Each structure stands twice: as C-alpha cells, then as structure tokens.
Amino acid sequence: MARIVMKFGGTSVAGTERIRRVANIVRAQAAGNGAAGGNQVAVVVSAMAGETDRLVNFCREANPLYDPAEYDVVVASGEQVTAGLLALTLQAMGCPARSWLGWQLPVRTFSAHANARVDEVDAARLLASMAAGEIAVIPGFQGVSEDQRITTMGRGGSDTSAVAVAAAIDADRCDIYTDVDGVYTTDPRIVARARKIKHISFEEMLELASVGAKVLQTRSVSLAMKHSVRVQVLSSFVDDGSPPADTLPGTMIVSEMEMQNLLEEGQVERQTVTGIAHDKNEARVVLTRVPDKPGAVAQIFSPLGDAGINVDMIIQNVGRDKGETDVTFTVPQAELARAQALLEDRQDAIGFNRLITDARVAKISVVGMGMKSHAGVAATMFTALADRGINVQAISTSEIKVSVLIDEDETELAVRVLHTAYGLDAQDPVAEDA
Amino acid sequence: MARIVMKFGGTSVAGTERIRRVANIVRAQAAGNGAAGGNQVAVVVSAMAGETDRLVNFCREANPLYDPAEYDVVVASGEQVTAGLLALTLQAMGCPARSWLGWQLPVRTFSAHANARVDEVDAARLLASMAAGEIAVIPGFQGVSEDQRITTMGRGGSDTSAVAVAAAIDADRCDIYTDVDGVYTTDPRIVARARKIKHISFEEMLELASVGAKVLQTRSVSLAMKHSVRVQVLSSFVDDGSPPADTLPGTMIVSEMEMQNLLEEGQVERQTVTGIAHDKNEARVVLTRVPDKPGAVAQIFSPLGDAGINVDMIIQNVGRDKGETDVTFTVPQAELARAQALLEDRQDAIGFNRLITDARVAKISVVGMGMKSHAGVAATMFTALADRGINVQAISTSEIKVSVLIDEDETELAVRVLHTAYGLDAQDPVAEDA
Structure with missing residues (x-):
C-alpha cells in the first residue's frame, strides 16, 4: 500500500459532473481493488474553472487597489467549495472522505498575502484520518498566516499545495492531473512531432517551468526538488482510473539520482x-x-x-x-x-x-x-x-x-x-x- | 458614541454595486459625522441573493443524502465572499475594515451541522479591533464546531449571527436591514392599509415570526429576548444612510419593560x-x-x-x-x-x-x-x-x-x-x- 497525493486542476473539477469523474479516478486509487487501489489518498483540488476569475473580478470591482488579506478571504472560497463537493461525491460512492481547509490542517504560510509561501503543513491529524481509511480532500492554493488569516499562494498555487502536502505526509508519489497528459519536448500545439517525456529531472523541469512551460507552477517544482517528492503529471481526461497508476502514460519528475539509476539501467x-x-x-x-x-x-x-x-x-x-x-x-x-x-x-x-x-x-x-x-x-x-x-x-x-x-x-x-x-x-x- | 451591529440580507448585497450602497450606509454610521456617525460598528452580511441556492444545488447534485458537515463547508463560502468584498469596499472608501470569519472570532456553535445553534461568540479580539477604529465585517450564518469544523445555522441564520454578535459585544442596538422597511401589522401585499409598527415587544415578535411573518428568523428573536438586545428592522433600500439612525422609520423590537415605559410615557x-x-x-x-x-x-x-x-x-x-x-x-x-x-x-x-x-x-x-x-x-x-x-x-x-x-x-x-x-x-x- 502506498501513500499518494492526487491533485486536480480547475478544468477537471468544473461542475459536479466532472467532479464525479474525478471521484472515480480517486476511488480507483483508494479502494482495495488490486494493483492500483488500496492506497492512502489525499486529494488536492483547485477551484472550478472560471470561478477564481469571477472572484478576482469581484475584488477588482470592490476595490481596484485591493487589500490582499481580504482578497484572499474572497478568492480562497473557490477551492473551499470544490473540496466540500468532492468529499460529498466520494461519500456518495461509499468512500469515507472529509475536507481539510487550509486553516484546519493547518497549512502554515509566510510572506505576503495573495502570494504566500508554504512554511509547514501540519500532517498529524491528516495522517491519522488517512490511516483510519478516510480520503482527505484539501483545497489547494490556500493556507493560513501566523495571525490566523486566510492566505493564498498565487495563481497555480494548488500545484504547490499538493507538493507541500506530499512532502508533509512523506507520500510515495504526487500525481498532478491536468488538461495535458504529461510534459512534452515542446508545446505539441506548435510541433506535432513533439514527444511526451516519461522521466525528467527536477532541475530540468524547474528550468522549463520558469521559461514558459505551463504544466506546473515553478514554485511547486522547486518545493518537490527540495523535499524529493516524486511528481507525476498526467491527464484526468484520458484515464477513467481503471489502469494501474504505474503504467499510466504521464511524465514522472524525479531526482537527478533516480534519473542516473534509470540511465544506468538503460530505461x-x-x-x-x-x-x-x-x-x-x-x-x-x-x-x-x-x-x-x-x-x-x-x-x-x-x-x-x-x-x-x-x-x-x-x-x-x-x-x-x-x-x-x-x-x-x-x-x-x-x-x-x-x-x-x-x-x-x-x-x-x-x-x-x-x-x-x-x-x-x-x-x-x-x-x-x-x-x-x-x-x-x-x-x-x-x-x-x-x-x-x-x-x-x-x-x-x-x-x-x-x-x-x-x-x-x-x-x-x-x-x-x-x-x-x-x-x-x-x-x-x-x-x-x- | 454607541456600539452597533448592522446586518444586511442577500438582496442588499447582491453584486458589488449593491455592496457599495451598503458600505455607504455603514460609513454613515461609523464615521465621525455628527448625530448618527461616530459609532463603533460591526456588520453582519448574508451571501449574495441566489448564491446560497446555487451552492445548495451543487451539494444536492454531488450527493442527495449529503453529509451536513461538508454541506456546511460548501454553503458557508457564500457569506465569506460577501464579507471580504464589503471589507474591500469600505477600505476603498477610506474606512479601516477587516473581515472576521466564523472560525476566526470564533463564533462557537453546538448541535447539528447545517442547523447549528450559537453557543458563544468570543468578542475579545473583535472589541479590540473595533476600539482601534476598524469596522468589523462578519459573515452571517456560519460558526465553528467544537472539533474545529465549519457549521451553518440554517436558512435565515444571519439574523441570529447578528443578534449573537450584538449580545457578545453588548451592542446598544442591532439593526437588521432587509428588503422590507419594518414590521407591519400584517403583510402589506395583502392589506394595503397595513401599518408599520414602530415598537413591538420581543414576545410579540417571537409569536409573529413563528407563525409566518417572514421578517426575522424566529431563533434570532428568542436570542435577542434572552440577551435583551434591542433589534431594529429597517430597509437598506429606502435609506442612503444620511439621516440619523434614531429617526429612521424602522421597527424597534424591545423588551416588555422598555415597552411599558413607552406606554407610560404615552409614546x-x-x-x-x-x-x-x-x-x-x-x-x-x-x-x-x-x-x-x-x-x-x-x-x-x-x-x-x-x-x-x-x-x-x-x-x-x-x-x-x-x-x-x-x-x-x-x-x-x-x-x-x-x-x-x-x-x-x-x-x-x-x-x-x-x-x-x-x-x-x-x-x-x-x-x-x-x-x-x-x-x-x-x-x-x-x-x-x-x-x-x-x-x-x-x-x-x-x-x-x-x-x-x-x-x-x-x-x-x-x-x-x-x-x-x-x-x-x-x-x-x-x-x-x-
């Protein structure tokens, strides 16, 4: 049995029908159904596609020079909604599940509001709940400051939330489900003969992310590198959750040491x-x-x-x-x-x-x-x-x-x-x- | 200088333009502008009209037999958004303001999720913030359970939130702004000659609320009676906030003792x-x-x-x-x-x-x-x-x-x-x- 973190972006959770699809993928990993299943699972979710934009627009209308602390109160609600809904959907499928908001875990952050950085994720209660068989559902993008106010981590911050949770619970793998099915040698919309990369090192991914490859937030990659969290990028649209995870055609982001081993083994x-x-x-x-x-x-x-x-x-x-x-x-x-x-x-x-x-x-x-x-x-x-x-x-x-x-x-x-x-x-x- | 609580319902905060109108009414009470202004003000807000229904529908779609704890996570977000937006709007007008979520104050509740009752509002930090000149903006309807999960108080619960906050900070008055401008002798849509009641006792209001008068949630009236909170019902649409509050044409809900005094004085x-x-x-x-x-x-x-x-x-x-x-x-x-x-x-x-x-x-x-x-x-x-x-x-x-x-x-x-x-x-x- 492995301990894994699964993260789903805004497109994957846009509406209750898509959330049901996500719940199916999660259940396949969590349930005791053979090769893939039977894992302890924590799920990190974004806001429904379009929701964060809606909330940001409200803030702009309210106050063009907005106070980032109040901005965070408003925009963090998007992920809160998705987390509750995914927990409800999993429960409807017979999977014990509960949501853990940023302030509940807590996900402690430092630095500025609206662009906070993860300091530490307190995993004690999370681990106990997961060990008891509950799927943990965590809203991405949000944390809590030292003075107990809601913080958010900047656009794309849910990737970073997922990696931070994975590091805190010492996860075997952090799967980032997105609307592409992996990291490519270049943008496949430009080059039809672009190839999907099966393994890439943290360092390479970090450079690619920082120069425009949109697959992962740069900060999430550096956090994964720092804590040696194996990150896999894969699609929530190709897969219905049935094939075992280790044969899913995603991209695995690994340490340079693991990369060396794969090179030596000729893989x-x-x-x-x-x-x-x-x-x-x-x-x-x-x-x-x-x-x-x-x-x-x-x-x-x-x-x-x-x-x-x-x-x-x-x-x-x-x-x-x-x-x-x-x-x-x-x-x-x-x-x-x-x-x-x-x-x-x-x-x-x-x-x-x-x-x-x-x-x-x-x-x-x-x-x-x-x-x-x-x-x-x-x-x-x-x-x-x-x-x-x-x-x-x-x-x-x-x-x-x-x-x-x-x-x-x-x-x-x-x-x-x-x-x-x-x-x-x-x-x-x-x-x-x- | 008085200490007052102002509560605005969903219609009054439906959209950033209406929130701006609410902010104007709040500012008139808070700013040092003579008779009415210069008060210490806490504002309690509902979700934007239609928002709670949208969130409840999501929950029903996700899981018809929904877990009320996760339902609360989802639906409480509506008030959270409005609270952040009102704080931002007040700030844009130059009024120091900050939001206080149910778990931040905290508003401690007991009993069931989705229908929680207020146990106690911890007012220490709230009072300090108000004394320092900040307008406190509090999402209604929400609290936190003993095990640190979000709770909600049932439809119309924001009235109860407002009265509970008023009791906790020993407010001079709790003003409930709504889409009617007071309590009437009967429903004015049925009887054109219905009269607005200037003063009504808690007991009478409680009976009226419990038999179908929609102006206030029954529970809020009994809480007001228990803690002797003077509640005023008035409209956020008639008034732009400029006339002093004591001549506003609303309905004041008072104790039987105050009622006796008014009777003896011939008022x-x-x-x-x-x-x-x-x-x-x-x-x-x-x-x-x-x-x-x-x-x-x-x-x-x-x-x-x-x-x-x-x-x-x-x-x-x-x-x-x-x-x-x-x-x-x-x-x-x-x-x-x-x-x-x-x-x-x-x-x-x-x-x-x-x-x-x-x-x-x-x-x-x-x-x-x-x-x-x-x-x-x-x-x-x-x-x-x-x-x-x-x-x-x-x-x-x-x-x-x-x-x-x-x-x-x-x-x-x-x-x-x-x-x-x-x-x-x-x-x-x-x-x-x-």
Missing part, C-alpha cells in the same frame, strides 16, 4: 536537450547611451529590484561613442509600464539618452541536463536560428539552459527549427519518449 | 392585537375512529415527536360511534409525506380507520400583548370570520396569540377581515403606527 536515454520552451510574456527595454562608468548599471537595476520587478536577460552593447554603452534587458510584460515610469523618473541620475521598449518579443529556451557534458549546445542553437534568418536579440544561459530573445512573430518557426536541430522530433506525431 | 398606544400573520406551509392530518381510551393519543404523537416532526394544532372530536374519536392536527407541509408514512406503518397499533390529509390549509394568527388584559379577543376573531362564512377547522392559543386553521383559498380574505375587526387599518394606505 532512459539521455538527450543533450530535453525540452524547448517559449515565453511571449517578456518585454525588451533598451536604454541608449548610458555612461560607461562604474556604478552606472547599478543605477538602472537597483531601483527595479527594489520595486520587485524581475529583470531577466541583460546585455550591454558598446555604443557608437566612446564612454557610452547601450543597455538591453527584459522584464515581464505586466511590469513594463511600471519599469518604464520608474526609469524615466531617474533619467538624469542614470544619464541615458533614450528609452526604447518592445513587447513583441519572445524568449526561446532549450533545457537539458545533457548540456553539462556536451559542448556545442549553444552553437547548434545559434546556427540553426541563423540558417532560417532568425535574429537573436539577447542571450542568457544557465548550467542546463540556453535562452534567446527573438521577434515574437518568429516564435513558432524557432521552436520547430530547434526541435529538429536537437533530434527531438518523433517518428510519428505525438509518440512517446523513453 | 406608544397599546393595541389589543399588534399583528396578524398567515402561514400556508401547514398541512392538516385527520385520523378517523381512533379508540377513545387512555394512551391512544400518545400512540399517535410519540412517534411523530421521535421523528422530529413538529405537530402544531391538535383537536379531538367526538366520533359518531361511542368509544371512538377523530383526531385532527397540523404538521409542516414539508414533513407531511414522512408523517403519513410513519402513521400508516402504525395503523394497527394506533387503531384508526382512515388517514385523511389536506395541504390546502392556512393558519391565521392574531398576536398581541394586549390580549393578556383584554377579554374577548378570540370571540372577536371567530365572529368576524363566521360573518364572512369562513370555516374554522382548528384552533390553538397561547397567552398572546390565537391561531385558526382555515381553507387556504380564504387566506387573504381572513387577514383583511381580521385587520379591520381589530381596528388596525390605517387612515391612509401604508401609514405609520405609534
């Missing part, structure tokens, strides 16, 4: 590049003719950092005149207006000539553990893009990732070109990778 | 009958030829009592044959099928001949403290009804109430006839009583 073949992600939510900012002297760059980026604006790619070009340089960087599109206002206020102090912005850019990233031991990954990327006439506007790299900034119109072309260049294309459209 | 003129209520939700049951022997009646009513079926009017007629009697009584229409099944199962034990039911009946009640000192109130009633050919099927009385059961079709006629007979008609339609 996985390591690719140089594991996946390709794209992100159209960045905007480019260019400051021209910035004085090329010590401290000038700090004048630009310190105020942005103080304002909580996340700067990603940075390049410094030599300007036309000596003693001057052009500085290019990217910020999230949503922060562009704020960044621009902030910098224009400081034009004299920074000493730049013009501020040019461009929201029509895309960031394309190639990610893979294999890069550590393979040279030439970046060169392959630049050559492949140059061959198709795609201009690279900025570059940033990490140990297992290379990202480039390009014209937004060339996004799909670039992704396709790179998918082929790194040998990721499947024989048949939508086949499965090792 | 109130005591009527024999204060109000007339009607209730079409009763059903009549007749058991014919029940053996007329000791214990026979207990055979009928003990099982109904055990099943929690509330029997109201009871009459025992002498049957045509000696040693037999017909027994007539009323039960709530919603319980009729259950009562019938229960009695038919026991036909042999009870020994009745036929069971006849009739849901097309109405109970008409006249209520008034003045009955204690005036004889002939019941006689006036029977004469007035008989003069119009209305047949009385059953009678029940209390110290300050006489109720009769009549044909449902004659409801409006009976109410009009009695309103005139007791001298309650206003000179002009919808005038005000003393």
